[in-house]
Amino acid sequence: MSGGKDSADASSGRFIRRFLRQRNAVIGGAIVLVVLAVAILAPWLAPHPFDATDLVNVWAPPDAVNWIGTDKLGRDIASRLIYGARASLMVALSVVAITLVLGVALGMIAGYFGGRTDGILMRIVDVTLAFPEVVFAILVASVLGPGMATVIVSLALVWWPGIARLTRSLVLVQKQELFVDAAIVAGASPGEILRRHLLPNIIAPLIVRASVGIGFIIMAEATLSFLGLGLQEPTPSWGSMIRDGLPALRTDPYLAVSGSIVLGLTIIGFNLLGDGLRDVLDPRLHGR
Amino acid sequence: MFRYFLRRLAGLTPVLGAAIVVTFLAIRALPGDPVGVMLSDHSADVAMATRLRAEYGLDRPLPEQFLRYVWDIFTGNFGLSFRYVHRPVWEVLRDSLLISPLLALGALALALPIGVLLGVQAALHRNTMRDTAIIVSLVAGLSIPNFGIATFLVYLFSVKMNLLPVAGWGQFKQAILPIVVLALPSAAYIARLTRTFMLEVLQQDFIRTARAKGLAERLVVYRHALGNTLVPLSTSAGIMFGGLLSNTVVVETIFNIPGLGRLAIDSIFARDYPVAMAVVILFVLFYALINLAVDLFYALIDPRVRQEIAA
Numbered sequence: 122m123s124g125g126k127d128s129a130d131a132s133s134g135r136f137i138r139r140f141l142r143q144r145n146a147v148i149g150g151a152i153v154l155v156v157l158a159v160a161i162l163a164p165w166l167a168p169h170p171f172d173a174t175d176l177v178n179v180w181a182p183p184d185a186v187n188w189i190g191t192d193k194l195g196r197d198i199a200s201r202l203i204y205g206a207r208a209s210l211m212v213a214l215s216v217v218a219i220t221l222v223l224g225v226a227l228g229m230i231a232g233y234f235g236g237r238t239d240g241i242l243m244r245i246v247d248v249t250l251a252f253p254e255v256v257f258a259i260l261v262a263s264v265l266g267p268g269m270a271t272v273i274v275s276l277a278l279v280w281w282p283g284i285a286r287l288t289r290s291l292v293l294v295q296k297q298e299l300f301v302d303a304a305i306v307a308g309a310s311p312g313e314i315l316r317r318h319l320l321p322n323i324i325a326p327l328i329v330r331a332s333v334g335i336g337f338i339i340m341a342e343a344t345l346s347f348l349g350l351g352l353q354e355p356t357p358s359w360g361s362m363i364r365d366g367l368p369a370l371r372t373d374p375y376l377a378v379s380g381s382i383v384l385g386l387t388i389i390g391f392n393l394l395g396d397g398l399r400d401v402l403d404p405r406l407h408g409r
Numbered sequence: 410m411f412r413y414f415l416r417r418l419a420g421l422t423p424v425l426g427a428a429i430v431v432t433f434l435a436i437r438a439l440p441g442d443p444v445g446v447m448l449s450d451h452s453a454d455v456a457m458a459t460r461l462r463a464e465y466g467l468d469r470p471l472p473e474q475f476l477r478y479v480w481d482i483f484t485g486n487f488g489l490s491f492r493y494v495h496r497p498v499w500e501v502l503r504d505s506l507l508i509s510p511l512l513a514l515g516a517l518a519l520a521l522p523i524g525v526l527l528g529v530q531a532a533l534h535r536n537t538m539r540d541t542a543i544i545v546s547l548v549a550g551l552s553i554p555n556f557g558i559a560t561f562l563v564y565l566f567s568v569k570m571n572l573l574p575v576a577g578w579g580q581f582k583q584a585i586l587p588i589v590v591l592a593l594p595s596a597a598y599i600a601r602l603t604r605t606f607m608l609e610v611l612q613q614d615f616i617r618t619a620r621a622k623g624l625a626e627r628l629v630v631y632r633h634a635l636g637n638t639l640v641p642l643s644t645s646a647g648i649m650f651g652g653l654l655s656n657t658v659v660v661e662t663i664f665n666i667p668g669l670g671r672l673a674i675d676s677i678f679a680r681d682y683p684v685a686m687a688v689v690i691l692f693v694l695f696y697a698l699i700n701l702a703v704d705l706f707y708a709l710i711d712p713r714v715r716q717e718i719a720a
């Protein structure tokens with residue numbers, strides 16, 4: 122193998138090469154890049170405003186003006202699909218960010234201090250995991266009402282316990298290391314040890330673990346929007362677009378079908394990328 | 410064994426307790442006055458409002474309201490509905506009670522054999538075209554949302570081929586599509602797990618021994634290898650039940666099935682929070698009971714666990 126100039130360079134090069142060897146992960150990564158670009162560039166890519174209604178031109182079939190046709194209010198389906206990428210990614214990234222902050226903080230506290238704190242926190246984790254997922258959506262939607270906040274909060278409630286558990290186990294291993302003893306001897310406070318010494322050593326697998334779930338978070342967001350608990354009109358979400366398209370499936374299938382395809386492809390992309398990342402980063406899977 | 414059962418049953422207390430406390434707090438934390446919701450256009454009628462407030466116990470201090478809430482749950486009527494004034498929650502959800510868990514169990518029963526079969530096939534033909542084809546369909550099965558699958562199947566079997574009813578509940582024919590839609594992602598998940606477990610077990614020494622002593626390959630695979638994947642599989646089946654229960658909400662909405670899940674969504678939109686909270690508690694209870702059953706099941710099939718319990 123051709124050696125890099127320094128070790129960090131070599132290891133990132135090896136990482137990229139190993140990643141590129143996995144065809145599925147590359148396909149997934151390409152899909153994810155397209156979705157990201159569409160979400161960021163939505164205002165420039167969309168041929169029409171996502172909320173411009175045209176009541177004389179409802180349920181129009183695809184033509185040169187409306188590439189995929191229009192919905193029940195005459196809004197351009199293609200533009201709404203493009204803006205829908207924003208809603209999906211916004212929810213997914215918010216949920217990942219919240220679960221990381223909450224799960225990592227609580228997991229680190231439980232793992233580092235142990236004892237009674239650990240017992241109470243892990244009990245909360247166990248009880249949270251003993252609730253079926255949909256229960257959180259029902260609870261949060263009852264309190265906050267349908268909307269983006271409900272989706273983000275209820276999904277964060279579902280995802281944080283897993284991250285907290287993983288964080289705790291990583292801290293339990295790391296805190297045996299010599300550098301932690303050294304920091305204690307040097308007079309570092311527990312807060313400093315957690316933030317400056319332990320966190321940098323455990324954060325990489327945690328970010329990977331949280332990102333692997335993005336496909337499932339996007340699916341959950343679409344499901345809640347499909348049920349009417351998620352994003353509200355006129356903001357487009359793929360889930361609510363599919364729901365709007367279902368009653369017209371017989372006569373005007375373009376809305377439901379195009380929404381399902383875009384959503385399905387996006388989730389497949391994130392899942393393929395996630396599986397690939399996990400395989401590349403899991404040290405048990407490569408011998409050398 | 411019986412003492413083990415009792416101990417596991419007592420272990421459910423914190424989970425159910427948490428569900429009761431959280432649902433009570435959620436009802437209390439709701440913005441607005443429930444009596445206002447019930448009266449709607451009679452909201453100026455003070456005498457009626459006072460009477461309703463007394464009937465629903467809303468004029469009592471919070472601790473007393475909580476005790477009454479717990480009492481109502483244990484006596485089984487779950488308090489009074491906001492939407493159907495004066496009617497106990499139990500009466501509202503009685504007819505829907507078992508539909509969601511039955512759908513979930515039906516889906517599990519369908520998904521298990523399909524998933525195990527696909528997983529074994531993929532593991533036995535590892536890295537061949539057959540394995541790749543199975544894996545590709547698994548990724549698709551896990552990635553396409555169930556309402557997308559439902560849309561496609563309804564379009565195909567009900568609209569195009571006119572074989573099955575579009576929606577409804579009561580006949581066997583009407584249960585087929587909902588159960589299939591629920592079962593597909595689970596079958597994909599089970600297949601993936603089975604493949605992983607099988608690949609691991611097939612490396613073990615006792616498999617080589619079984620082959621070396623001249624046992625038929627079919628017996629080696631299905632008795633020795635598959636038998637040893639049953640314990641981890643049954644644990645996953647218990648966890649999967651929670652996901653299936655969650656997905657019944659979607660399936661009941663699409664197929665217009667009067668189950669608990671759809672009732673919960675309807676109740677949220679109708680601001681009938683006591684009914685929605687009762688569904689939360691029931692779902693937590695169903696999930697806990699299934700996982701208890703799974704634990705008991707593998708206490709029965711796994712001699713190691715059985716011995717641990719006896720000790």
